[in-house]
Amino acid sequence: MMTEKGIGWLHPKDLADQWDGFNEPGVEHFSGQPIQHLAREIVQNSLDAAEGGLVEVRFKNIHIKTSEIPDVRSLAENLQLCRVAAEGESKKAQAFFDEALCLVGQDKISVLQVSDHSTRGMVGPSENGKPFYAFMKAKGQSKKCDETATGSFGIGKFAPYAVSKLRTIFLSTVYEENGEKFQQLTQGKSILMSHDNSGDRRQGVGFWGEREKCQPVEGISKAVPKWILRSHSQSTLKMSKGSTLSILGFDAIHNWQTHLAVSVAENFFGAIFDGRLRVVIGEKLVLDKTTIVDFFSDESVRASISKLDNEPEYFDSCRAYLAAHAGGVEVIPVESEQLHLGLCQLKIIVADGLPKKVCVLRNGMFITDTLTGLKRFSDFKDFVAVFHCQSTKGNELLRAMEPPRHDDFEPARLFSKEDQKRGKKALGDLALWVKDALRQHAKDPIQDITSIDELKDLFGDEGDGDGDRGLEEVNPYGPVIIRAKAVRAKDALAGIGLSSDNSSGDGTATGDTDGEGDGGGGGDGKGGGDGKGGTGMEDGDGSGGGSGGNAASSNKAPVDISNVRSIVLGSSSRRIAFTPFSTATFLVELREAGADSDYPLAVKSTQNGSIKDGGIELKVKAGQRVLLDVELAESFTGAVKVVAHEVR
Numbered sequence: 001m002m003t004e005k006g007i008g009w010l011h012p013k014d015l016a017d018q019w020d021g022f023n024e025p026g027v028e029h030f031s032g033q034p035i036q037h038l039a040r041e042i043v044q045n046s047l048d049a050a051e052g053g054l055v056e057v058r059f060k061n062i063h064i065k066t067s068e069i070p071d072v073r074s075l076a077e078n079l080q081l082c083r084v085a086a087e088g089e090s091k092k093a094q095a096f097f098d099e100a101l102c103l104v105g106q107d108k109i110s111v112l113q114v115s116d117h118s119t120r121g122m123v124g125p126s127e128n129g130k131p132f133y134a135f136m137k138a139k140g141q142s143k144k145c146d147e148t149a150t151g152s153f154g155i156g157k158f159a160p161y162a163v164s165k166l167r168t169i170f171l172s173t174v175y176e177e178n179g180e181k182f183q184q185l186t187q188g189k190s191i192l193m194s195h196d197n198s199g200d201r202r203q204g205v206g207f208w209g210e211r212e213k214c215q216p217v218e219g220i221s222k223a224v225p226k227w228i229l230r231s232h233s234q235s236t237l238k239m240s241k242g243s244t245l246s247i248l249g250f251d252a253i254h255n256w257q258t259h260l261a262v263s264v265a266e267n268f269f270g271a272i273f274d275g276r277l278r279v280v281i282g283e284k285l286v287l288d289k290t291t292i293v294d295f296f297s298d299e300s301v302r303a304s305i306s307k308l309d310n311e312p313e314y315f316d317s318c319r320a321y322l323a324a325h326a327g328g329v330e331v332i333p334v335e336s337e338q339l340h341l342g343l344c345q346l347k348i349i350v351a352d353g354l355p356k357k358v359c360v361l362r363n364g365m366f367i368t369d370t371l372t373g374l375k376r377f378s379d380f381k382d383f384v385a386v387f388h389c390q391s392t393k394g395n396e397l398l399r400a401m402e403p404p405r406h407d408d409f410e411p412a413r414l415f416s417k418e419d420q421k422r423g424k425k426a427l428g429d430l431a432l433w434v435k436d437a438l439r440q441h442a443k444d445p446i447q448d449i450t451s452i453d454e455l456k457d458l459f460g461d462e463g464d465g466d467g468d469r470g471l472e473e474v475n476p477y478g479p480v481i482i483r484a485k486a487v488r489a490k491d492a493l494a495g496i497g498l499s500s501d502n503s504s505g506d507g508t509a510t511g512d513t514d515g516e517g518d519g520g521g522g523g524d525g526k527g528g529g530d531g532k533g534g535t536g537m538e539d540g541d542g543s544g545g546g547s548g549g550n551a552a553s554s555n556k557a558p559v560d561i562s563n564v565r566s567i568v569l570g571s572s573s574r575r576i577a578f579t580p581f582s583t584a585t586f587l588v589e590l591r592e593a594g595a596d597s598d599y600p601l602a603v604k605s606t607q608n609g610s611i612k613d614g615g616i617e618l619k620v621k622a623g624q625r626v627l628l629d630v631e632l633a634e635s636f637t638g639a640v641k642v643v644a645h646e647v648r
Contacts, residue, residue, distance in 0.1 A: 007223045009074040009188070010214060011195070011206035020194040020204030022086065022093035026158030027167065027191060029404070033309065034162035035256050039263035041156035042245070043279065044365065044406075046116035047271060049131075049243075056117040056278045059260060061252055063108045068225050069248065070188060070208055075168070076104045078192065078206060085195040093193065100166050103249050111227075112163065112250035119242045121175035121230075124185045126216050132173060136187055136207075136216070155404045158191075165249035167191045170208070172230040173243040182237040186224050187216035257281050258304050262311075265295055266318045270325055270388075271364025290581050290622055293560040296322060313355075317369065320384040321359040324349045328564045334437045340426035341398070342391025346434055350442045354382040358434055360409075361388045362398055368408050373431030383442040387434060397426060558643045559586070563625075566642065571635040572604075576628040576642055580620040585647040588628070589615040593639040601640065602633040617647060 030037040046057050066072060083097035103109055124132040134141045135157050161167045172186040188208030195202050207214040217224055219234070226232055231240035253259075264272075264279050264287055271277040278288040287295060295301060296319035305311040324331055324347040332348040356377040357369040377383075389395050401409040401423050411423035565577040580586065588609075591598040602614035607629050609618025614633075620626055 006211055007209065007217060007221070008071040008211060009078060009190075009206055009208050010211045011078060011190075011192075011197075011202040011204070012214065014194065014201040014203050017201060018194070018203075022089050022096070022193045024158070024161075024191050024204070026155055027161045029155060030159045030162040034159070034251075035253065035259045036263035038159045038163050039260045040267045041159040042114050043264055043268055043277065044156060045135075046119055046243075047268075047277060047363070047365075049116070049119040049121065050276070051118055051120055051241075053118055054275060054278055055119060056280065058113075058115050058117075058280045059257075060113050060282060061250060062111050062113060062227070064111055064227055066104055066106055066109050068227065069104075069109070070170075070223065070225065070228070072104060075166075075190070075208075076101065078190065078195070079104065079166070081195040081197055081202075082192045082204075085193060089193065096165075096167075100249065103165055109248060110250045110252055112247040112252075113227075113244060114160075114247075115230075115244040116242045121173040121242050122171070122185075123175045124173075124177075124183060124216075126185065126187070132175075132185055132216070136171060136189055137214070160245060160247050161191050163251050164247045165251055168248040170228045170246040170248070171243065172224070172228055172246075174230045174237055174240045176241065182241065184219055184229070184231055184237060184240075185216040186221075186228060186230075255304055257285055258301060259308070261285050261287060261295070262301065262305050262315060265292060266314060267366050268364060269296075269318055269322045270361045270366070270386075273322060273326055274364055276364055292322065293326075293562070293581060297560065317355050317357060317359075317384070318366070320349070320354055321366075321369075321386050324359075324384050324386040325361070325388075326562050328562065329566055330564075332441050334441075336433050336437075338394070338426065338429055338433065340422055341389050341394030341430060343389075344394065344430070344433070345388050345390055346385055346437055347388075348383060348385045348438065348441050350381050350383045352382050354384045356380060356383055358385045358387060358438075361386060362395060365406070367398075367402065367406060371409065371431065372427065374434055377438070377442075379443065380438060381442045381444070383438065385434065385438065385442075387430070394426075397423060401427075559584070559646045561642070561644050564642050566640045568637065569629065571637060572632040574630050574632065574640060576630060576640075577625065578642060578644070579623065579625050580644070581622055582646070583620065583622045585617065585619050586644045587612060587615045587617050587647050589643045589645070590630070590632070591641040591643060592636065593641045598641055601636060603630050604633045605631040 043057055046055050069075060079097055079100050083094070083101060086093040086097050122132040122135055124130055126133050126136065128138065160169050168188065168190040170186070170188040172184065174182055174184045177183045186209070190206045191204065192206065193204040209216045220229070220232070228246055230242065230244045231237045261281050268277055269292060272287055272292045273289055275289045278286070280286050296315070302312045302315055305315060327347065330349055330351070332350070334346045334348065336344050338344050358371060358374040359369045360367045360371055389398060398409060401411055401413055403410055403413065409427055411420045411427065414420045414423050559580070559582065561578040561580050563579045567575040569575055574590070576588070576590070590601040590603060592601050600614060603611055603616055605611065606616050609616040609628070616628060616630065
């Protein structure tokens with residue numbers, strides 16, 4: 001690789017006789033599950049630099065010739081000097097430098113490149129107080145243009161080094177300078193350890209670029225290979241605004257793409273669904289407003305993370321949070337004007353199987369679901385709730401209370417005692433308001449004790465003055481045998497528009513769509529059971545006879561739809577509205593929402609589409625609102641579930 005005079009690697013001299021050990025705290029902070037941490041920190045930085053509109057972040061793994069690394073000979077020499085210095089360090093340090101030297105000695109090396117688009121880039125020049133300087137050279141400093149930015153401590157910039165087997169990165173960014181011209185800055189950085197070179201003590205952190213004061217290379221230079229540069233020519237600078245980060249020696253663990261995608265989805269489902277973020281991983285994996293629901297419903301994704309810490313339970317919880325955030329007929333919105341936080345919104349879903357948690361989002365990023373005062377809900381119905389502060393002053397206060405990992409709120413982090421008192425009061429008021437809202441919507445009211453005469457033959461009489469003699473009474477009708485029938489749990493989100501709808505009754509149709517099934521809905525049920533054959537649109541209730549109904553639709557998992565609404569127009573008429581995520585032909589079915597089963601409601605007529613098998617067949621476009629006025633075959637005034645199947 002060509003090296004221009006004055007450009008190359010340099011670890012500055014340490015004139016204070018200090019020592020930078022191998023265990024750099026910033027890197028160690030992200031050493032556990034580094035891929036997941038990388039996803040959160042990188043995307044967070046890109047969102048903070050958004051220019052408005054949709055931010056896109058792309059991850060791709062490439063392999064380059066090792067000889068194409070700028071000044072690779074000096075990099076290898078620095079690694080060798082660190083290996084000698086590591087003799088006085090831990091075996092971990094020695095093993096790291098052994099592997100690093102092996103990598104730079106190979107013909108090719110793995111590089112993870114991350115680029116963002118529709119951002120301002122990391123604004124320079126490289127001087128104290130500027131974002132570029134904060135990312136590359138400052139310690140404990142984070143320069144954001146917004147006081148409500150998702151990041152704030154400057155610790156996240158260490159995350160890329162945790163996935164590098166060389167602890168080395170290159171950054172190339174294009175930004176607009178003073179609204180007049182576009183500038184490109186490119187620089188490399190290594191976080192290694194202190195070492196001695198020709199009698200001089202050298203610092204553990206080294207830089208590639210202009211050796212004079214360790215400055216970045218400006219503009220287009222032959223010393224910078226094309227695979228590193230954000231823009232390859234002056235003519236493309238304007239359209240190249242944004243940053244490209246190249247991580248050398250990327251540790252591409254098995255299934256890293258899925259793990260990274262899961263971390264992005266879990267941490268930023270709010271921003272993705274709101275249309276503020278799009279993430280592309282490799283050539284095929286895309287997370288955006290049109291795919292995020294399907295991603296959370298993908299059983300193969302869920303299975304691939306089952307051995308990770310807190311998974312797949314956390315994945316399932318985030319899927320439920322997304323359902324609440326997305327809205328729909330089942331979602332209960334509650335708003336309140338808080339003294340210190342301003343306007344706040346809470347979205348609640350009450351349904352069996354939900355984890356009884358309150359998720360806190362800030363600027364579309366997941367912060368916590370274990371907020372103090374909102375952890376225990378033993379006497380509540382199953383629910384999820386998503387909290388979002390909608391005021392600038394409230395978000396500024398919340399951000400100021402977040403620790404470096406942005407996973408909690410700690411009033412003690414505020415500077416003054418008065419601010420700490422204000423922060424504590426804000427969190428206390430928030431917990432009380434949320435708890436009160438949940439009492440209203442996710443808790444049964446206490447009722448007086450009622451005598452149920454119909455059950456008096458099943459229980460002993462608690463008469464006065466008889467002591468324990470009541471226990472000796474014999475039931476004249478003989479012993480009572482109560483058999484508990486196992487009920488398979490339904491998908492908690494079925495019918496909410498975010499359901500994979502894999503639930504069924506005790507017997508599910510397993511035969512051909514027009515053939516015979518093993519019971520439940522669809523096909524001719526077989527076997528001796530106490531349940532009745534299904535119609536093909538309901539959950540099975542055991543095996544048994546009964547002719548199959550609409551087996552074709554029941555055997556296909558519904559497609560995801562959002563913002564479902566059902567408005568009663570009359571005793572047998574409804575106005576149905578929903579938004580599809582894909583462009584296709586749908587068969588829309590209406591169901592009577594039951595406690596354990598959902599029973600079909602046949603549609604008699606509709607203004608749009610055509611009637612087929614009691615449902616409505618029509619063509620839909622992704623993101624385009626669908627409005628249907630339907631007439632039911634029979635009068636019905638209860639709750640309605642809307643299920644859509646794609647017709648192929």
